[in-house]
Amino acid sequence: MKHGDGGDPDDSRDPIDARLAARLAALRAERGWSLGELADRSGVSRSTLSRAERCEISPTASLLNRLCAVHGRTMSQLLSEVEATSAQVVRADEQTVWTDPASGFERRSVSPPQAGLRAEVVEGHLDAGADLSYDRPPVPGLEQHIWVLEGTLTLTVGDSEHTLHAGDCVRFRLWGPTRFHCPGPEPVRYALVVVEP
Structure with missing residues (x-):
């Protein structure tokens, strides 16, 4: 944006x-x-x-x-809520891409949420050295699965730190702060599956 x-x-x-x-x-x-x-x-x-x-x-x-x-x-x-009406099939060129101006984090809404459905898929991209922190979850108890597609991601969930490489996946319920860091040298691309409690 x-x-x-x-x-x-x-x-x-x-x-x-x-x-x-x-x-x-x-x-x-x-x-x-x-x-x-x-x-x-x-x-x-x-x-x-x-x-x-x-x-x-x-x-x-x-x-x-x-x-x-x-x-x-x-x-x-x-x-x-600010996109066009949701469709059952979302073509790649119609997926909303949002960029955080502070960190450069790029977020693609692969499957935007629809009423009555609890899960969604997001693609994240961080350049080498990028750091993204959240002090709280948007919804306490949110279930998340993070699957690294390319590169390396250091993920901190509460007091636990995980270094994830291409193909690695971590899942958890979100109750506190999180930090996403790309140590490099290449960018990291990952899939994030979010399931509402």
């Missing part, structure tokens, strides 16, 4: 960024929360929340994770 520097009000914005900003504002409005209340609940500053809702910044994965936790959604659920 990329957009201009904000200097020109008519600059072209990524449509996903714009729809995401509108959805974040709508979620807050649906609960009747002020920016201050949401800031208190999420631990994100009022100014950052305001800029995200006005599409002045592209939210990071960490910021989205905090907001998902407050609203009781997975990141895929939130992103699917």
Whole structure:
């Protein structure tokens, strides 16, 4: 998700960024929360929340994770709410790709969530040296399976650290913080299967 520097009000914005900003504002409005209340609940500053809702910044994965936790959604659920209607078959060129501006983490929604279905598949990509941390799960007790397709991933779940190479898989229920790190020298690509509790 990329957009201009904000200097020109008519600059072209990524449509996903714009729809995401509108959805974040709508979620807050649906609960009747002020920016201050949401800031208190999420631990994100009022100014950052305001800029995200006005599409002045592209939210990071960490910021989205905090907001998902407050609203009781997975990141895929939130992103699917700003996509076109879900289909049974999702072609590769129609899958939504989102990039975290802070870490460069690229997230492809391989099978966006649908009402009534609990599992989803995501593809992750981190360049060598990239680091991505979450201080809490978006939904406590979320089941995750991570299967490394290429490269090496160092994954920390709570107090446990796992070094995973191509073909390795780890599964767990998510209750606390997680950290994804690509030690390199090559990038890492992995499949993430998420199952709601």
